[in-house]
Amino acid sequence: xxxxDYSALxxxxxxxxxxxxxxxxxxxxxxxxxxxxxxxxYQFKQYDIQHISDVLGINAADIGRYFxxxxx
Numbered sequence: 001x002x003x004x005d006y007s008a009l010x011x012x013x014x015x016x017x018x019x020x021x022x023x024x025x026x027x028x029x030x031x032x033x034x035x036x037x038x039x040x041x042y043q044f045k046q047y048d049i050q051h052i053s054d055v056l057g058i059n060a061a062d063i064g065r066y067f068x069x070x071x072x
Contacts, residue, residue: 003071006038008054012066016056045048 013023024034028051034040049067058066
């Protein structure tokens with residue numbers, strides 16, 4: 001399984017004033033599922049990406065930067 005670097009996404013979450021808990025609630029997922037995805041144990045699904053992008057204001061052109069940057 002590919003490993004992705006979510007540091008930009010985590011930074012944006014903080015910048016927008018969210019915690020993982022508040023983002024999970026706003027994006028219709030559980031905290032445990034969001035945490036597992038951010039820690040690379042599960043992959044984000046298309047609907048996860050759409051919900052989180054809507055909440056954080058990520059435009060379509062920037063989705064790759066936040067969700068598909070590979071770990072070095």
